[in-house]
Amino acid sequence: MSVSAMDKIMSPASMAVIGASSREHTIGFDIMKNLQKYGYSGTIYPINPKDSEIQGLKAYPSVLDVPGPIDMAVIVINSKFVLSTIDQCHQKGIKGVVIISAGFKETGPAGKQLEEALVAKLHEYGMTCVGPNCLGVVNTDPKVRLDACFAETLPVRGDIGFVSQSGALGGGILNILKDLNIGFAQFISIGNQADVNADSAIEYWENVDDVHQILLYMESIADPQKFRTLATRTTKKKPIVALKAGRSAAGASAASSHTGSLAGADKAAAALLAQSGVIREFSLENLFNTAKVFSHCPIPKGxxxxxxxxxxxxxxxxxxxxxxxxxxxxxxxxxxxxxxxxxxxxxxxxxxxxxxxxxxxxxxxxxxxxxxxxxxxxxxxxxxxxxxxxxxxxxxxxxxxxxxxxxxxxxxxxxxxxxxxxxxxxxxxxxxxxxxxxxxxxxxxxxxxxxxRKWIARPEGKFPEFKVESEKVKSVFSSVLYEGREQLTTAESLAVLSAYGIRVCKDGEAKDLDQAIALADKIGYPVVMKLNSKKISHKTDVGGVRVGIENADQLRAEYTDMVNKLKAKNLLDGMEGVIIQEMVKSDREMVCGIATDPQYGPMMMFGLGGVFVEVMKDVSFRLAPLSDLDALDMIKSVKAYKLLEGARGEIPADINQIKDILLRLSQLVKDFPFVDELDINPLMISDKDGEPIAVDGRIKIRLQEAERLIK
Amino acid sequence: MSVSAMDKIMSPASMAVIGASSREHTIGFDIMKNLQKYGYSGTIYPINPKDSEIQGLKAYPSVLDVPGPIDMAVIVINSKFVLSTIDQCHQKGIKGVVIISAGFKETGPAGKQLEEALVAKLHEYGMTCVGPNCLGVVNTDPKVRLDACFAETLPVRGDIGFVSQSGALGGGILNILKDLNIGFAQFISIGNQADVNADSAIEYWENVDDVHQILLYMESIADPQKFRTLATRTTKKKPIVALKAGRSAAGASAASSHTGSLAGADKAAAALLAQSGVIREFSLENLFNTAKVFSHCPIPKGxxxxxxxxxxxxxxxxxxxxxxxxxxxxxxxxxxxxxxxxxxxxxxxxxxxxxxxxxxxxxxxxxxxxxxxxxxxxxxxxxxxxxxxxxxxxxxxxxxxxxxxxxxxxxxxxxxxxxxxxxxxxxxxxxxxxxxxxxxxxxxxxxxxxxxRKWIARPEGKFPEFKVESEKVKSVFSSVLYEGREQLTTAESLAVLSAYGIRVCKDGEAKDLDQAIALADKIGYPVVMKLNSKKISHKTDVGGVRVGIENADQLRAEYTDMVNKLKAKNLLDGMEGVIIQEMVKSDREMVCGIATDPQYGPMMMFGLGGVFVEVMKDVSFRLAPLSDLDALDMIKSVKAYKLLEGARGEIPADINQIKDILLRLSQLVKDFPFVDELDINPLMISDKDGEPIAVDGRIKIRLQEAERLIK
CATH class of the missing domain: 3.40.50.261 (Succinyl-CoA synthetase domains)
Structure with missing residues (x-):
């Protein structure tokens, strides 16, 4: 979509209604009726090969027969004629269309194919398109008065820009606005969002003065990163309030059967909205109440x-x-x-x-x-x-x-x-x-x-670039790739973290017991011993982690026991020895890492680790890349933040270092976008000085992508 | 209050309006008007010494001048005449009154005194009273049609029994009911609740057939234990939906300045409502939405x-x-x-x-x-x-x-x-x-x-009686009393718990190092050593807890270190030696105990212990005495329940034993009601067999009460 074409769609000096009709109870009739009833300020060209006059206006067989220029076209004909009509629109020089017609990807594979062909044409022609399968658009600007929409009620003037992904819902909303004492500046029903989506609306409305606030009803977010960039900027100027439906698994399945679009995981959506300064509501009632307040109130000082x-x-x-x-x-x-x-x-x-x-x-x-x-x-x-x-x-x-x-x-x-x-x-x-x-x-x-108010006062986040040893990391990934593994060993994982400037706990690899004892002597007791195996990623489950080893005798006993247990389980194959680590004294175990959402991409996590991570779910998420403020928000928004502050008399954790760890991880996944999962668990807060130390790490990559990018 | 008098108040065959008036814009006028306009089915006797006829009805100077019997009286005269009027009502044989007049405890100390005098009279006469400082009462039963209330709108018939502690709010609610498609069977504005309160209304409505659901607006709960008994029984027959305002500290302060009644802590209120099967709403909107659903829907099967x-x-x-x-x-x-x-x-x-x-x-x-x-x-x-x-x-x-x-x-x-x-x-x-x-x-x-549906299906809770050694506990408390202490030592606390059948971790007291070593030998290493002092209750803060002691050498070193540290802090005085305890191996530290709310009385707590108790606040509360189901609800309603179930592959905790611990504590505070605070922290879940073991305990008593009860 282009902003200038969007402007032509929303404020056209002249427009065509392709599929305008004199027959009542058709959409082509209702659109014509609403346009005239609401008093559209420009010229309407009804297009219909069968009639010469429609609702009092001269009709034309096609847009090519219209004498003057046409800023935009509303298309309400059967979907099978849409593609050829787009050709004609292009020939006529029309840059923006609103396709109300249904019969595209919402109907199944054939429709999906038709929609793909439509998108290809739009790209070829550089055309901007609202829909298909939508309710239309509205602009209540007194200089425009465009009601190109088949809702029952005429629109109420107000200061809201509203985007609805559900057509019927949009119509319902137009209906009740007056009762709620709010009104629209503009309304866009994005339907299947083949081209124009919530992003486009935000981009366009960012600089439309009479849109004072933006309301979104979304079931999916088409391009999360673009949404983030646009929303983060626009929310500093005007509030964006969003209702994102399809939060639950069951809801998401209803969402995908409804619009044919994949609803992203709600955690990712929540993160995206939070870090973009978008106000999230969980019911239409709250959405409208909030809109009402923004319509009639200034932003307070405190x-x-x-x-x-x-x-x-x-x-x-x-x-x-x-x-x-x-x-x-x-x-x-x-x-x-x-x-x-x-x-x-x-x-x-x-x-x-x-x-x-x-x-x-x-x-x-x-x-x-x-x-x-x-x-x-x-x-x-x-x-x-x-x-x-x-x-x-x-x-x-x-x-x-x-x-x-x-x-x-x-x-x-x-x-x-x-x-x-x-x-x-x-x-x-x-x-x-x-x-x-x-x-x-x-x-x-x-x-x-x-x-x-708080969002506006929040400074802009920075995206610092750390000096890192990315060549080292590349070579680790290369060797992993060479072996065709998705999963890095613990040693490899910690090496990657260390190369990105994350303080990992002192350790080393030992191939056998003798090396292990020598290494422990060097690191200093007490130490932790961990199995090093290419085959086993959840080491605890196989007795592969031994803590609090105080001396060489104990080390010897634990080593022997581990090997015997692995042998008994037939898991000895793949054992490359052990890792000997310094034992960090800490009551505060945190967790942080990277997860990849299929739709939203890499997502950072931070929270309370240890045995509680799954049960307490005291974790926060943000999409990568993280700004410094995003990282701080993540840290401060978990309940365990009080522990980090030293709620119980401990040395406060070094929050800046934790923040940097999150930022360094964010940089890692930017530099190596094929990192699929990364866990630092535990990230221990040293009792001694509050330093966060990565004690264990796990990294998983997407092989094919890595091969493409590394080679 | 008595149920039969309540019935006279709500369904009177005849009634007096004391303070009835012909002067518009007075409450005495509005009450008369509403009564007649709504078509009250019984006889109205206006009482006013100055007029012989009021709004078309013969008026009398006092109730004593009325020829026939009077079931109830509505009193709207100046508060200073209320007491003498009550005397007359008694003389006339009236058993129920509604005092609308303000000027009682809501106005300050003098009003409070007047209200106390009123309450004394009510008790003396065995009279039931709604108010003072209230809006009145309504009964929409077609056989009664009583609108003894000065709200602007006439009541709408429905199936709700509504109690409002706020008069104006009650009026507002009467106003909007029709819009909401719901109506009242009966309405009681309890005002200062000198006599009739939410409890009375529940007790009365329990068996009033055309009240299908009970709605409560409360700012305080007059008698929590009575409320609990009545509500627990009634909610099995008809839903009770409550809005309890004054939840926040700031809200509670507004509440006490408003009605002069002390708003209890919200945790206790929440516990009470939950264990009584009362549905709690947090806004009027939700209260009415819920009422609407109960009015028009059967209880579902699933x-x-x-x-x-x-x-x-x-x-x-x-x-x-x-x-x-x-x-x-x-x-x-x-x-x-x-x-x-x-x-x-x-x-x-x-x-x-x-x-x-x-x-x-x-x-x-x-x-x-x-x-x-x-x-x-x-x-x-x-x-x-x-x-x-x-x-x-x-x-x-x-x-x-x-x-x-x-x-x-x-x-x-x-x-x-x-x-x-x-x-x-x-x-x-x-x-x-x-x-x-x-x-x-x-x-x-x-x-x-x-x-x-779930509440109705829930079986009745049982209140088991455990065989306990209460004489032992009595003697512990006696010796504590003898020394004038509020706080029990750890040893005393654990002795009390043990006497009530709670498995405490094996331990013993040692006066000196030699005894400590002998004891540790008996219990078996590893052990924990804890300071035993009458002066220090938070032992961790002074380095008074040493864990993981593996042998006699280590015990000797730790003991010496502890004594030196206490000496340095000038805290050695009061040290009675140490406690040597078995060291329970456990990843799962829970907490349970008793707290006393000034208004609601003893309250049980259970939840996640250890360093997380304050930060995660993953705890649940119920008022004592606990039923077995209350105890189970407490255990299952914390997030950490998943840990108890063995979410991470541990041996599941013995839930039955945890339940019994809570029930035994409940019995303890019933037998010894002066127990003010009790903490078992940690209650460790043994890694070995899931047994819950009280590792540390703290008990505090209320001295004066204890002296009264023990001696």
Whole structure:
């Protein structure tokens, strides 16, 4: 896709509707109807070989018969005619098309083939295409007014750019927007995303001024790395809020049967969204609530929330929510409290939450809100209204909006526990604050504002380049390749890590017992002895790891025992001797490494190691390549971070060194992209000085890819 | 409170309104108005010394002037006249009152005193009282039609019994019920809960047939043990759904300033609700969604969910939610799939989720739902509708309800992503299924049905009595008391545990080094040596624990080192020698114990021990006394349960023995209720045979209470 063609699609001066129809209950009819009803500002050319006039407009047999230039074409004809139509569009000089027609990869192998042929043509012609199998596009810009979409409702103007991978869902959403007091600037139904996908929309909207926030409904992410680059940049300018469906295994299978696209593992998706600054929601309800807050609130300066209420209960519930989201309850200044005391009744509470009590009249709402907004210690305000005799909800809402208009810089949200009738009225008004029925929704919204604030304040991550001995690593891989192995031995794995500047624990290889004893003497007791075998990767399972060996006698005994056990299990073949390692004293065993997701590529992991790794699952993921801040986020987002900080009086772990290890691993998989799996387990935090030491390592490569790249 | 008086309050044949008024905008006016407007079936006696007629009814100066009997009185006069009015009520033989008047403990010390005097009178007269400082009571039973409440809206009939601790919130809720398609059977605003509280309501409603479910909004739980007994019994008959506010520290402080009642720690509340089978919600929105589902759905037979949809996206989102709630996606039978294929178009998917595709007509909705409901492998169904040209939402809703009426035994929920207009229409209809706008809400509701199903199926817990040596324990406590200590020594703590049948690790006390060596010989190396001191409870912090001592030489060295270190820190005073313990080989360190919550009383804890206890917080709580099932729930609800099961190839832990340890501790704190804190940390799971062994213990008692009870 090209941004300029995208612009032609979304803001065309003239457009063709290929497959326009006079027959009701057809998509060709509905598109024509919506375009005209919504008052499209440009010229519409209906294309239909059978009719000379459609819905009052002159129709043409093909785009080639249209006299003037055409900026874009909406295609709603049977899929079998789409390819030849694309030829004609190209001949006419059209650079952007929206293919609504279904009958492509979502239908099976034949459709998939047709779609591949379509993509080839698009590339050949340098054409940008939305769809196929989509609902269409919308641009509510008053200068454009493009409703090229067959949803039932006309679009509502707003500041959202919305991308939906599900057509029907997009239609449903268009339907309910008005009720929610939000609207679109632009809407793109990407359908099978043969060309235009969420990435393209982000790239295009990054610099479209009237799109203030971007909402995504995705079932798969077409190009994760591109998404990352674009989203990371754009989220600094405007929030991106995403609902990524197909999280569960069962959900993912429903996803692939639905759109024919492979849903990536959710861990990778979560990592990608987190490190790109995309706000992730897990339900449409939350997606829209968040959008509502972004539509009607500025980004706050801090996370201190004040609550103004006429009822204690909802105040408590909001307080719970504020604390649980990790925000702060604002401490009102003495001045603020005095000002409040001056007019509120004695039974009122002037601490936060400010409880004006049930009988609070309109004037108290106004003055309390004004007073609280003036407090420098307050960044955001929740105003709660519960019905009380004689006070009308809509009047309170108007009063709050009046005060808000005078104080535009701080977010204010309304919680009105009143009838739907109120929300109906509100949905027909211009509002300057978002209204919710329940306090938790409002606070969740503030939490999203706060999240965006923190993201904007976060500096740009750096991608440091370390000096490493990549030639050494290359030679290790070469010898592994030569032997046709996927799996590196422990010694090879540790050699690779060491060459990339990771402190591995002191060790050496010994071919036999005598060498082992000599080596242990050199390293110093206590030592660990590990089986070195090309055939066995899970050494613990075969008794291949012996720890706490204190002297030569013990070493001798353990060695003999290991060999006997292997012999008994018929596993002696492949044993190349043992590795003797320094024994690192540590209570803190971490794990880090690289995993490869088939769709998202290499992914870094960090977390609590040892016996707990599988059970506690206290690990974090980020996609490679890591920025320094990504690495820090990974480290800080596990619960075990407190252990690293020295929660129990230990020497704090050297966080910078851990960060560097993650960055060095990231560099490794960038330099050698065929590294499929890498584990440092355990990464021990030395009790002595907090140094992270790789005590054991495992590396697996993808052979074919490695052969291609190394040779 | 008494149940019979409660029944008089909620279903009175005659009632007095003390403080009835002809003056608009007073509560005495509104109560009278609501009572008459809603069509109360009994006789109303307005009481007001100044008027002879109020709102068309003959008024009396006092209840004593009323000729006939009076079942209950609603009191809305100034608080200073309440006590004398109670005297008159008693004289008149009234057994139940509703005190709406404010001005009691919520106002400060004077009000608190007044409330105490009120409570004394209530006890003296054996009177049952709702309030004070409340909104009133409602009973929508057509035979009663009691709206003794000053909310703005008239109540909507339904099957919910609702208790609200917040008056204004109760009013707000009455307001929005109709919009939500739910209604009350009865409503009680408990206000300051001087007498009637959530417990009383549960006790009363347990046997009120038209209350099918109980909803609670609570900021504090007045009598946790009573609540537990009543709720545990009642939840087997009808669901109890609770929102307990004041969870966070900040929230709890707002709670105490609001109602003057002390909000208990949330961990204890969570434990209480879980072990009583109460469904806990964390927002009003969820509370009402759950109520809606219970109102319109039977309890399912299993947890297998089928999804019927006309759009892929929402089907995927629902699938995600089903899996994330731990329910199963139903596997449709071949027969079902064939039946579906017979009428659905080829593009449809007949796997679960059944995607009928966007164009699905009414007939497909009906037939698909019918077919899926007939499948024995389906326990619950979600039906999703997204607007599609020509198909009206309300028609689809009616079609679904028609099929549901023919198949009443399986829960069906509707997800209609359409306009508020639809929900408005639905709110004016009799419905037999709950409708939601978003799939996640619907699935959350099904999850609650499933939770209730599992709770009903759960057998009753048993409270076994173990044979223990309580005299031994008594003598330990006596000697501790004699020395005026709160804290038991390690040896004393382990002796107490051992006397209660808990396997503690073999050990003995040694006064000096020679005794220590003799003892270690007896126990067998390796051993652990621990400081035995009356002054130091956190032994690790002072180097007072030495592990892995292999022989007498090492023991000698460690002993000397310990003494030297204590001397250097000036901590030698109080040292009584050392404890020599068997060294239990174990990778799995658990923790269990007793904590005392000031409001909820003794609380049991179990979880992952060792260095992780504070950081991972992988622990569970239940209130004492524990049933055997409570103990099992505690063990199974921690993540580390997988370690106990032997996730990494270890010998599985003896779960029964762990359960018994928890039950024995529960018995200990029942027998000796002054035990304030007890820790078994670590409780090691022996690598050898999975036996749980208490390796270290700490017990703290409450001195004054102990003195009272022991002597």
């Amino acid at each position: 996370d201190r929330v004040a609550i103004v209420t006429n009822s204690g209960g909802p105040g408590i519930m909001c307080t719970d929510a504020v604390v649980e989201h990790g925000m702060q309850m604002a401490q009102l200044s003495e001045e603020t409290k005095n000002n409040l005391r001056a007019f509120l009744p004695p039974a009122a509470s002037v601490k936060n939450p400010v409880d004006m009590i049930a009988s609070a009249p309109l004037e108290h709402y106004k003055q309390t809100l004004k007073t609280v907004l003036a407090d420098d210690g307050v960044d955001m305000v929740v105003v709660i209204y519960l019905p009380f005799l004689g006070l009308k909800d809509i009047d309170v809402a108007k009063a709050i909006m009046e005060i808000k208009a005078e104080n535009p810089s701080k977010p204010v949200v309304g919680v009105f526990m009143t009838t739907q009738d109120f929300f109906q009225k509100i949905s027909e008004m211009e509002v300057n604050i978002p209204f919710f029925m329940f306090g938790e929704q409002a606070v969740e919204g503030l939490n999203r504002l706060n999240q965006q | 947890d297998r969910v089928a999804i019927v949809t006309n759009s892929g996206g929402p089907g995927i989102m629902c699938t995600d939610a089903v899996v994330e709630h731990g329910m199963q996606m139903a596997q449709l039978s071949e027969e079902t799939k064939n039946n579906l294929r017979a009428f659905l178009p080829p593009a449809a998917s007949v796997k679960n989720p059944v995607d009928m595709i966007a164009s699905a007509p009414l007939e497909h909705y009906k037939q698909t739902l019918k077919t899926v409901l007939a499948d024995d492998g389906v326990d619950m169904v979600v039906v999703i509708y997204l607007p599609f040209l020509g198909l009206k939402d309300i028609d689809v809703a009616k079609a679904i309800m028609e099929i549901k009426a023919e198949n009443p035994s399986k829960p069906v929920v509707g997800v209609f992503m359409t306009t508020q207009d639809f929900f408005q229409k639905i709110s004016e209809m009799e419905v037999n299924i709950p409708f939601f706008m978003f799939g996640e809400q619907a699935v959350e509701g099904l999850n609650r049905l499933n939770q209730q």
